[in-house]
Amino acid sequence: MDIKNFDMGDIDIAWCPGCGNFGILNTLKKALSELDIEPTNLVLVSGIGQAAKIPHYFRTNIFNGLHGRALPPATAIKAANPALTVIAESGDGDMYGEGGNHFIHTIRRNPDITNIVHNNMVYGLTKGQASPTSQLGFKTPVQVNGVFLEPFNPIAVAIALDAGFVARAFAGDMDKTKEILKKAVTHKGYALVDIFQPCVSFNKINTFAWFKEHTYYLDGSHKVGDRNEAFKKAIETEKLPLGVFYTNASKTTFEENIDTYKEDRRPLYEREVNVEKLRDLLEKFETLI
Amino acid sequence: MLGKEDISIVLCGQAGQGIQTIEYVLTRVLKLAGYNVFATKEFMSRIRGGMNSTEIRVSSEPVSAVVDRIDILIPLDKDAIGHVKTRISAETIILAETENISRVSKQSGCVCIEVPFTKVAADIGDKIYSNIVAVGVIAGFLGVDLQLLNDYIRKYFSRKSDDIMNKNIEAAKAGHKLGCDLTDSGKIKIAVKPDANIKDQMLLSGAEAVALGAIAGGCNFVSSYPMSPSTAVLVFLSQHAKEFDIVAEQAEDEIAAINMAIGAWYAGARAMVTTSGGGFALMVEGLSLAAMLESPMVIHLGQRPGPATGLPTRTEQGDLELALYAGHGEFPRIILAPGMLEEAFSLTREAFNLADKYQVPVFVLTDQYFLDSYYNTAGFGLSDIKAERHIIKTGKDYRRYELTKDGISPRGIPGYGQGLVCVDSDEHDTEGHITEDLELRVKMVDKRLEKGEALIEDAIPPQLVGPKDYRTLVICWGSTYHVVDEAIKNLERDDVAFLHFKQVHPLPKETVSYLEIAEKTIAVESNATGQFAKQIKLHTGIDIDKKILKYSGLSFTVEELVVKLGGLLV
Numbered sequence: 109m110d111i112k113n114f115d116m117g118d119i120d121i122a123w124c125p126g127c128g129n130f131g132i133l134n135t136l137k138k139a140l141s142e143l144d145i146e147p148t149n150l151v152l153v154s155g156i157g158q159a160a161k162i163p164h165y166f167r168t169n170i171f172n173g174l175h176g177r178a179l180p181p182a183t184a185i186k187a188a189n190p191a192l193t194v195i196a197e198s199g200d201g202d203m204y205g206e207g208g209n210h211f212i213h214t215i216r217r218n219p220d221i222t223n224i225v226h227n228n229m230v231y232g233l234t235k236g237q238a239s240p241t242s243q244l245g246f247k248t249p250v251q252v253n254g255v256f257l258e259p260f261n262p263i264a265v266a267i268a269l270d271a272g273f274v275a276r277a278f279a280g281d282m283d284k285t286k287e288i289l290k291k292a293v294t295h296k297g298y299a300l301v302d303i304f305q306p307c308v309s310f311n312k313i314n315t316f317a318w319f320k321e322h323t324y325y326l327d328g329s330h331k332v333g334d335r336n337e338a339f340k341k342a343i344e345t346e347k348l349p350l351g352v353f354y355t356n357a358s359k360t361t362f363e364e365n366i367d368t369y370k371e372d373r374r375p376l377y378e379r380e381v382n383v384e385k386l387r388d389l390l391e392k393f394e395t396l397i
Numbered sequence: 398m399l400g401k402e403d404i405s406i407v408l409c410g411q412a413g414q415g416i417q418t419i420e421y422v423l424t425r426v427l428k429l430a431g432y433n434v435f436a437t438k439e440f441m442s443r444i445r446g447g448m449n450s451t452e453i454r455v456s457s458e459p460v461s462a463v464v465d466r467i468d469i470l471i472p473l474d475k476d477a478i479g480h481v482k483t484r485i486s487a488e489t490i491i492l493a494e495t496e497n498i499s500r501v502s503k504q505s506g507c508v509c510i511e512v513p514f515t516k517v518a519a520d521i522g523d524k525i526y527s528n529i530v531a532v533g534v535i536a537g538f539l540g541v542d543l544q545l546l547n548d549y550i551r552k553y554f555s556r557k558s559d560d561i562m563n564k565n566i567e568a569a570k571a572g573h574k575l576g577c578d579l580t581d582s583g584k585i586k587i588a589v590k591p592d593a594n595i596k597d598q599m600l601l602s603g604a605e606a607v608a609l610g611a612i613a614g615g616c617n618f619v620s621s622y623p624m625s626p627s628t629a630v631l632v633f634l635s636q637h638a639k640e641f642d643i644v645a646e647q648a649e650d651e652i653a654a655i656n657m658a659i660g661a662w663y664a665g666a667r668a669m670v671t672t673s674g675g676g677f678a679l680m681v682e683g684l685s686l687a688a689m690l691e692s693p694m695v696i697h698l699g700q701r702p703g704p705a706t707g708l709p710t711r712t713e714q715g716d717l718e719l720a721l722y723a724g725h726g727e728f729p730r731i732i733l734a735p736g737m738l739e740e741a742f743s744l745t746r747e748a749f750n751l752a753d754k755y756q757v758p759v760f761v762l763t764d765q766y767f768l769d770s771y772y773n774t775a776g777f778g779l780s781d782i783k784a785e786r787h788i789i790k791t792g793k794d795y796r797r798y799e800l801t802k803d804g805i806s807p808r809g810i811p812g813y814g815q816g817l818v819c820v821d822s823d824e825h826d827t828e829g830h831i832t833e834d835l836e837l838r839v840k841m842v843d844k845r846l847e848k849g850e851a852l853i854e855d856a857i858p859p860q861l862v863g864p865k866d867y868r869t870l871v872i873c874w875g876s877t878y879h880v881v882d883e884a885i886k887n888l889e890r891d892d893v894a895f896l897h898f899k900q901v902h903p904l905p906k907e908t909v910s911y912l913e914i915a916e917k918t919i920a921v922e923s924n925a926t927g928q929f930a931k932q933i934k935l936h937t938g939i940d941i942d943k944k945i946l947k948y949s950g951l952s953f954t955v956e957e958l959v960v961k962l963g964g965l966l967v
Contacts, residue, residue, distance in 0.1 A: 151811050153660070156822070164821070164830050169811035171663055172821040172831070173656060174686050180620075180653040181660025185811070187644050188618060188664035192812050213649035367639040368617075376617045377665025377810060379642045383782050386612055389637065390777060393599040396425045397552060 111141040114167050122161055128279035128305030129158060132226060133165055135282045136195075139289040150193045153182040155207060157233050159199035159226035159305075176206025179214040179223065183362065186219045189375035190363045193293065197224040200302075201231050204240040204260045211262070215269040215298055219362040222292045222299045225262065226279075228307035229314050236310035246313060264342040266300045267335060267354050273299035274338065274354040278323055279306070280316050284350070291352060297361045304350075326351035402588045403456035405464050406535060409481050410473030413445040415528040420451045423532050426549045427455055428600040428773050430541045431591030435460045437770040439951060442625070442709040448480040455539060457590045461737065461772045461879035465954040469585075470507075471531055472497040490585060492534065510584055517571045526568035533569040537576015538585050546573060595773055599738075602771035603763060603876075604629035606738040607697055610745025610761075611669055612641050613782050616695070618668035620646045620657035622676055625709045626765035627699035630671040651676040655683030655694070662692045663820060665788060665810040667749050669695035674703050674716040681723045684758055688728035690820040691798070691806070691845065693752035693759075696720075697745070700764040702950050711950030712766035714875055714923040720760045721902055721932070727842070729849035732760040732902040733857070735767070736878025740899055742777045744857075750785040751855070755848050756808060762901070764923065766952040767876035791816025797829040800840060804847030849903065856905040863894025869966060870915035871895035872941060873922070874929050877953060881921055884958035893966065901929060904936045912939045919943045919965055923953065 114137045123129045140150065147168040154160035156175035163170035169192075173181050182196035196203075203211055203225045214223070229246070231237045238251045240260035247254045266274045273295040277285040285303065292299035304323065306316045326349050331337055338354035363369055368376075408416045420436055427434045435454040441447035452467075454460045467484045470477075470491045478485070478499045485491075489507040491498060494516075498509050512534060518527035529550065536546045550569045554562040579585040601609075608630045611619070621631045635645040644666070648654035651672055658668035672680065677698050687694040698720055702713040720732050731751055735741040741763065748759040791809035795816025799806045806827075811818045819829030824841060826832045862882060869892060873881045878897045885895055896911050912918060912933070920930040920941045925948040930941040945961045947953050 147817060148815060149812055151664075161831065163819075167817065169817050170819045170821070170829070171660065172823065173659070174682055174822050177652065177656040177683075177686075180648065180656035181663065184618065184620065184657035184660030184666070184668070185664040187646075188661045188666040189810075189812055192664065209649050210653055213653070217646075366644050368642045368644055372642070375665060375812070376642070376644065376661070376667075377788060377813065379617060381613060381615045381782060382641060383779060385640055386609070386782065387779055389612075389640070390599065390609065390779070393601045393605070394597055394776065396429060396549075396600060 109141045109144045109146065111137050113147055114141065116165055116167050119165065121165055123158060124309045126308045127158070128228065128307070129162065129226060131279045131282055132285070132303055132305060133162055135286045136224070136289060137166070139286045139293065143290055143293060145193050145293070149191070150195070151185050153178045153185065153194060153196045155198040155202040157199040157202045159197065160202055162197055176202050177210065178202065179207060179210040182221050183214055183217060183219040186221050187363055187366060189377065190220070190369060190373070191375060194221040195224060195293070196221055198226070199232070199239075200225055200227040200229065200241045201239045204262055208240070212265070212269065215266055215271045217362045218272060218298045218359055220297055222301065224289070225300070225302045226305045227262070227302050228305045228311055230307050230311040232307050232310050243313070261342065262300065262302050263353055264339060267339050267342050270335065270356060270359070271300055271354070272297035272356045272359045273352070275299075275301045275352040276348070276350050277301055277303045278319055278350055279303055280319060284325065288352060295355070296357065297359050323348045323350050325349070326353070401468065402590065403454065403458065403460060404468040404587070404589060405466055406453045406455065406469045406471070407450055407467045407481060407484070408453070408471045408473065408531070409448065409450040409477035411445070412440065412443055412447050412449055414473050416449060416451050416473065419528050419531050420453060422529070422549065422553055423535055424453060424600060424771070426532070426536055426541060426546055427539065428598070429549060429596060430545055431593055431595045432539065432589060433457065433459045433592070433595060433773055434600065435462070435770070435772040437463050437766065437952070440710050448474070448476055450481055455589050457592070459773070460883070462883045463766075463770070463880065463952055463954050465956045475499065510579065512575060514572075517575070518568055521567050521571065522564050526564055529565045529568040530572035533572020534576040534579070536569070537573040538579045539576070539587055539589065540580070543570065543573050597776075598773040599776055600771060600773045601738060602629070602769060603738060603741055603767040604769070605633055605771070606741035607745050607761060607763060607768070608633035609777070610742040611695070611749070612637065613742065613779070614746035614749030615667045616669050616749060617642050618644045618658065618661040618666035619671065620648045620654045620661070620668070621671045622648050622651045622654050624673045624676040626701055626768045627671045627673050627676070627697060629768060630697055630699070651679035652683065655680040656686070658694060659683060659687050659690065659692050662694065663690070663810065663818070665813065667753070669697060671697040671699070673699050673701050674719060675706065677716070677719065677723070685724035685726055686822050687758045688724060688726065688730075688845065689822050691756040692820070693756055695748045695752050695759050695761065697761045697763065699768050700762065702948065708950040710765065712764045712923065712952050713948060713950065714764055714877075714928070715925070715948065717762065717901060717924070717928040717932075720762055728757070728845050729852055730758045730760065730902065731852055732762055732900065734762045734875035734899060734901050736875060736897050736899060738772070738774045739777060741767070744899060746782075753785060753787045755852060756805060757848060757852070762875060764876050788813070790814040791818065796827045798825060798827045798841070798844070800827060800844060803851060804844045853903045853906060856903055857900040858905045858907045859896045859898045859911065861894055861896050861911065864891055865894070867894035867915060868892040869917045869919065870911065871962065872898070872918060872920045872930070872933070874898035874901050877921055877923065880953045880955055880958060883955045884962055887955065887959050888963055888966070890966065898929070901932065904932060908933065909937045909939070912937060917942050919945060919962065921945045921953065921958065923947050
């Protein structure tokens with residue numbers, strides 16, 4: 109499908125010049141157009157933050173909800189109409205901080221959605237406070253002595269919860285990120301793609317150059333089906349691995365577990381109240397069987 | 398002894414002693430035998446132990462409210478009589494084993510009749526059958542046919558082994574004989590008359606009526622976090638999810654629950670959440686989101702006493718103002734408050750239609766007393782069941798927030814039509830994209846508030862019960878309908894009427910005309926500050942003269958209201 113179908117035309121984009129978000133926006137458009145996903149059949153769900161503005165720059169159905177709350181509506185949208193392709197996308201503060209509980213339980217629930225997290229290790233929209241993934245010692249106007257909270261490791265958490273697809277990408281490498289995103293979107297079940305993204309305004313430590321220097325790609329020798337191996341890779345800190353850490357294709361999705369869809373694939377909006385069954389049910393309160 | 402046509406039977410004992418089984422089996426047997434029956438319980442927030450009681454009223458006339466008086470008390474524990482001592486009078490008959498009869502009963506001058514429930518059960522095989530012996534005794538002295546009792550016990554225990562089923566039948570039979578002996582010997586006289594029509598009526602609880610109303614309203618998505626007293630609605634919908642194409646999900650927290658429900662509406666489902674005050678407190682930002690997205694939303698809020706954890710298993714009407722003012726920003730909402738089971742069904746159903754039509758949040762405000770009480774009632778009408786849908790198939794140039802005269806923009810959903818559906822928690826343009834155009838902001842606020850006018854026009858009017866030329870008007874809302882009704886009937890005054898509100902917000906426009914002609918107005922509310930009376934003052938300028946308020950955690954009783962209302966009448 110022509111990538112232009114996703115273009116919004118001449119719009120005002122709120123991101124800083126040079127922001128990693130631009131690369132992610134274009135890469136996601138490319139990945140989805142190569143997968144032939146129609147804008148009318150796609151829903152981009154986001155929370156709040158700079159990354160969470162991405163749906164507004166994308167010609168498709170969008171649900172820009174509350175801070176930290178992208179995953180619950182994304183789960184429900186997919187559950188109400190499983191034919192839709194649903195992507196929940198926000199930043200590290202939104203998904204891992206404010207929305208941390210939903211992150212954990214959405215993985216457990218395993219809806220067939222893709223979860224993209226722009227991870228720049230800092231809060232951009234509120235101007236430079238620490239995020240859950242900020243590195244130890246990272247100084248900010250609030251964390252005046254530097255961050256002393258253990259950084260949140262989304263990859264390790266997702267693998268610990270046996271998420272069906274766990275990957276990390278780098279916004280500075282569009283080609284590889286695109287391939288990872290395509291795999292994530294086509295994966296049946298919950299898929300996490302954490303994307304390292306430099307913040308040019310508020311993170312002077314974790315820059316493009318820093319990410320280049322501190323990352324490497326997992327090669328063919330890494331067995332994506334081996335959870336223990338994946339976990340070992342997830343907790344490496346000296347150099348941070350990129351690529352697909354772990355996949356488990358055997359999991360049943362949330363929608364597959366819902367009785368409503370077991371014999372009938374129609375979305376909920378096509379269904380009417382079954383008055384006959386309701387009459388039968390009401391009768392049981394008369395006969396008290 | 399007795400000889401009344403309306404008796405109140407109270408069972409009291411520890412949690413885990415099987416009071417619930419007695420209540421469940423007995424009320425069903427009585428309904429099937431054609432008796433009017435009402436049951437309500439008060440219980441402590443614990444799984445075992447404590448002291449709980451259940452009141453079962455059996456009457457020749459329909460009864461639907463709790464009374465203080467105890468005509469027959471069955472204490473199942475030595476502390477039971479102490480727990481209900483203020484309700485025991487010289488008219489009370491206590492049926493008990495010797496060890497459960499305490500000094501309290503002797504002081505009050507009531508009649509104690511020893512009934513060896515446990516011994517009879519033990520003779521059958523196990524003292525565990527003593528509950529069914531008790532069921533048998535009550536059914537016996539009320540004159541319930543033994544065959545009917547046996548048939549029900551057989552059905553009730555049909556999933557158990559033959560041995561357990563037969564022993565329970567034996568227990569019921571032995572109890573039934575004891576019960577018959579009580580009337581034969583003249584120790585108990587019963588004048589309650591059955592009515593064949595009652596056999597065809599429904600027997601159900603408030604929670605069941607709410608859940609059935611949701612199904613009738615086309616609810617096909619429920620996401621919630623368990624919280625007393627609202628959990629029963631989630632349980633009921635989950636149990637019937639497969640039958641009625643409902644996606645039922647226990648969310649990780651109430652925040653997830655309401656955000657899921659909003660996502661579900663966005664994608665074309667008809668969603669609800671069911672919660673109590675503390676859980677709803679967590680949903681408040683979601684309520685505000687529903688308002689900004691102009692998403693329909695149905696919230697069942699089963700109240701219990703707060704603040705904070707409060708009294709988890711008790712009742713209160715303390716969260717009206719919470720429901721009214723929850724959510725940052727200004728937006729319209731509807732709050733419905735059923736007073737009877739039929740209304741719990743019809744108003745919950747209507748909540749879905751109103752939410753969909755106006756794209757606003759709609760509350761169904763109940764409380765523990767309402768949800769946990771049940772009685773027989775005529776069947777619910779199903780002839781007009783039609784989930785009104787207001788979803789459109791989108792065209793290519795669809796704009797979700799198109800500015801219209803009445804503020805309502807046609808609602809499309811993703812994947813249905815050629816258009817795109819964009820919704821945003823930020824202030825947005827007509828397409829649904831983020832904007833800081835401040836002129837447009839004003840238009841969008843006006844658009845959202847514009848719907849409020851139509852909500853007032855469409856408000857469900859209050860119900861006047863009693864003489865039209867009343868001098869005193871009693872005002873109540875929600876769960877207090879039946880108790881106020883019975884209390885006023887007992888007062889036998891031709892100058893007192895009551896006005897029951899089923900919709901408490903927006904205030905129905907008829908309100909003023911009812912209040913204006915009253916010489917005296919009295920508000921009855923289960924809260925400490927008269928929250929609804931304050932709303933009346935705010936919206937009509939009329940002060941309610943007197944307030945009868947209760948916030949102990951227990952419902953008003955008929956006798957209590959007779960005394961309190963009587964004291965305020967000249």
